[in-house]
Amino acid sequence: MNKRLDKVRWWEYLGFGGVFMAVLCLCVCVGSVNIPLSETVTVISNALLRQPQPEGLAPAIILTVRLPRVLCVALTGAALSLAGAAMQGLLKNPLADGSTLGVSSGAALGAVIAIAFGLNFSAVPFAGTMIMAILFALGSLLIILGLAYKLDYSLATNTIILIGVIYSMFVSSAMSVIVTFAADKVQQITFWTMGSLQGSSYENAAVLAAVLLVCGGVLLASAQELNAFAVGEDNARHIGVNVRRTKLVVLITVSVLIGVCVSIGGTIAFVGLVTPHMVRMIVGPNHRRLLPSSLFGGAVFLLLADLVARILLNPQELPIGVVTSLVGAVVFVFIFYNTRKGQ
């Protein structure tokens, strides 16, 4: 392995950061309602300098609708993509993702239960949904890992993925059952399942940022162990990696990330699956390069997908999951085809 390619170089960070900032600005400036660039700049600079805002629609749209949403989208994309990259490395499986593990479905089940039975904690609207999603993401993880331990003490990759897939199916049926019992809530549940980042607030963004800071830090610190896993679990064990502990740390971190993302934006398909592959094509498979780059890659990918969702059918919106699935599936087949052809 080329020694110099062991981490992301400063100019690469600059490049990724530049692309990310450019896309972020684009997403703030472009939207369903056309606001001139100069006005956008005025509104944002006034907000930063605490100057009074101009009259009209622009401040409300930019500051309370577009900016928090764009921030949430970027953070969600980064979190899902990082989670996907870590899972793929840990399980040595290119198809690993929050959904393969069953954590996304688990989180969604928690949210659906909260909606169906009207669980509300305190007076904060929708807090019940978020708490239940996080609890169920963690609960799902415990069930999956507990089962995997019983079956196979070394937590072999295949066992986890198999249990994850079966668990997802089980959860889907459980959701159908709940929908049947809570027929009067079917409307809410359906809308929730479609996933939406509309109505994101700065509080949502702050929660995402805090979680990403902690969990991202843990995952980035595990990059070297993940490299060892990528060669093979036995290899990792032989060079002195605490295999079980690393697995536990990564899996728990990933499920917290996914649980929070699902509770805020619903289940958004393919981001965690596809972006790490795209990023890997650019920076290579070394996790010390891949993980930080995935943060940028996921954010940019989801920002662009959300932009398409927002403006393609204006004034209508597409559910963001539809866009990521459409783009993601095509890109995925393309990557898969090319990789196979090369062999």
Place this chain on the structure above:
Amino acid sequence: MNVLKQKIAVLLLAALLLTCLCGCGGETPAGDNSDAAVTVTDMMGREVTLDEPATKIVALTASVCEILYALDAGDTLVGRGEYCNYPAEVLEVTSVQSGYDTNIEQIIALQPQVLLMADMAQDDAQIAQLEAAGIKVVVCDAQNIAEVYDSIKLIGELVGKQDKASAVVADMQATFDEVAQNAADNSDKTVYFEVSPLQYGLWTAGADTFMNEICAMLGAKNCFDDVSGWAEISEEQVLQRNPDYIVTITMYFGDGPTPQEEILSRAGWQNVTAVKNGAILSLQNDELSRPAPRLAEGARLLHDFLLGAE
């Protein structure tokens, strides 16, 4: 997995919307004698003949149940779709799974003479199964108020209550005529109909919905009459279109903020005219979304709201 889920969600939504929007309609040939055979042509143009007016009916759509009760024929119901919830008595009727997973076996077990349903997930094979079991299938789907009248008359024929059906239709027409008289007073008012709250993505009722039709009848303008049917729309657009009135049909389950409070508390909405004036109407009972006689009640509520909430 997620793609599949997305698909299921879309199908579910489609089924849901159909459940809400579809009812019964069609041609009603003459035949006033309630002792004789009844022949009707349903919405799909299928001719259905019964030996006598129906006394055992399974209705899969909420609107048909409402129509039956409005015709004092609620006692003919032996089964109902799971989402039928009005009037309260209907909840005592055996519930069958409707929509995408319509349970044919359950319906056959109830031995109705007629199955009233909307044109949705049922395929020819399922209809053939029902007909083989001796159950007449009447497919119907009212998309506008005129078709609602047709559907009421059609169901009146089926249960031998033509006179009552005509009276119900005349009642509705009278209410609509009455509220439409003040249309000129509403000519510069815009209304935004909200179907789902912000948290789940904003959905509105555009053109080709009952809300839009009644809004136009009252002389006001639906903010989103440029989109078709129920659609997810951009929050930015709502702010830009700045509706004078907001009507939400989001359900309230008794805890947390009410739909009005939730809208009033939205960040960035405080300059929307309707929010500034507190002109928000919350409809909790599907008055404006079901092709049933209660549309008249919904029209009156909207009329009073537009003229009273200034």
